[in-house]
Amino acid sequence: MWLLAAALASPAFATADPVRAVGQTCAQLATEKPDDFPARLCASMSLEEKLAQMIMSYPPLDKEAPVTVGAVIILGPLLKNAKTIRERVADLQKRSRVPLLVAVDMEGGKLNRLQFVPGLKSAPSGQALGKMTEAEVEAWGRKVGREMRALGLNCNLGPVLDLAGSGLMFESERSMGDDPARVARLGAAYARGQRAEGVVPIGKHFPGYGELAENSDYNLVVTDRSAELIEQHAKAFFDVGNHLGGVMLTNVGFSVHGAMPAILSPNLVAMAHRNGNGWVTMTDDLAVKTLGNATGGDQEEVVRRAFLAGNDFLLTTAPVDWEKAIDLRRLMRELVEQRPELLARVDASVLRILRLKESAGLLETLKRPRTTSGKSHKGQVSQGTRGKGAL
Structure with missing residues (x-):
């Protein structure tokens, strides 16, 4: 049974409405501003294509069919060696009509996903970055970004901007510290370095994991953190500003925002959009079974609430064409x-x-002009296709 009615009736849903917060539609913008290419591209898409853009998933299992998501995350068995990654990414991009964001969860230290890359074997943890100068941190951002781009990776699910002097984020060496101003400066430096190499950085875990000891991957974690303290933690993200491409929300719940995981909170998603310099917002992994504890065990309801909360990307570490995967687009x-x-x-x-x-x-x-044969390049948006569901 759906729990949607109860969710929509809760205070957390009542105080922020993602529908009312939006502006013009793609079609309206494309008409008013013909040179706005993203608006034109969006206006040319069918609903199915639009919803596909909102999904970041593990690469599809099918090695021949078109790739029908907006982004993929490379992890696990795909992180074997540089050759495997380059070939897989190139194939995925070839089969995608709109170029993909290709992400990796690259933090460094104990969570070094690219340790097989010679130049990144010693990539520092967040804690180590926190002891460096801004120039040193930016240099590491560039180095990691350069190696990522060489593999075809263009999006990093980092830096970690959680403030912590104790607890899980501190013990795992993921946090750069508990001083919001310093963490913001170092986070901006790292993000600048990534951007300079063509990599989109996604700050996490908004509005801040803090000094909690429990792991939200294994337990439904709720904190009584005050609204003022939440804002203080979130400021570390806001002060990094548009150096970030977006933020990943945490699975932690906040009692002042309905005690549901932040990824399901319209209030917190709206906070990121309202102050985020055009940021995209992204869920943490929707495949985490613990999230079902917030919806009476209904994993599909988790997806519905994440969508209704206003998240731009729904992230899952499951392939969308896996027989046991939840059909996010449906x-x-x-x-x-x-x-x-x-x-x-x-x-x-x-x-x-x-x-x-x-x-x-x-x-x-996708912006290239028509060929001499009169045919559009793959994915070309023209006056003839706009609004007809073609790209």
Whole structure:
């Protein structure tokens, strides 16, 4: 049974409405500003294509079919060696009509996903970065970014901007410290370095994991942190500003925001959008079974609430074509069909995603003029296809 009615009736849903917060639709913007390429591209998409852009998943299992997500995350068995990654990423991009964000969870230290890359064997942890100068941190951001781009990776799920002098983030050496001003300066330096090498950095875990001892991957963690302290932790993210491409929200719940995981809180997603310099917002892994504890064990309800909360990207570490995977696109489509006003909210998310891709130079191939044969390049948006569900 859906728990949607109860969720929408709760105070956390009542105080922030992602639908009312959106502006013009893609079609309206494309009409008013014909040179706005992301708006034109968005306006040319069908609903299915738009919803696909809002999914970041483990690469599909099918090695031949078109890739129908907006982003992929490379992890686990794919992180064997440079050759494997380069070949897989190139193949995924070839099969995608809109260039993909290709992400890796690269933090360094104990969570060094790219330790097989010679130049990154000693990539420092967040704790080690916290003891460096801004120049040193920016240099590491550039070095990691350069090695990532050489592999075809263009998005990093980092830096970690959680403030902690104790607890899980401190003990795991992921936090750069507990001083919000210093963490923001170092986070900005690292993000600048990544951007300079063509990598989009995603700050995490908004609005801040803090000094909690429990691991939200294994338990439903709720904190009584005050609204003022939440703002203080979030400021570390805000002060990094547009050096970040976006933020990943935490699975931690905050009692002052309904005690549900932050990824399911319209209030907290709206906070990131309102202060985030055009940031995209992203869930943490929706495949984490513990999240079902917030919805009476209903994992599909987790997806519905994450979508209704206003997240731009729904992240899952499961392949979308895996037989046991939750069909994210179907669940989003059903909600939009029930509530057509959600179309504007979808457009807002897709626009943010496409603008982020444009800022990273990923849409340049789609902007190429027609060939001498009169045919558009793959994915070309023309006056003839706009609004007809073609790319």
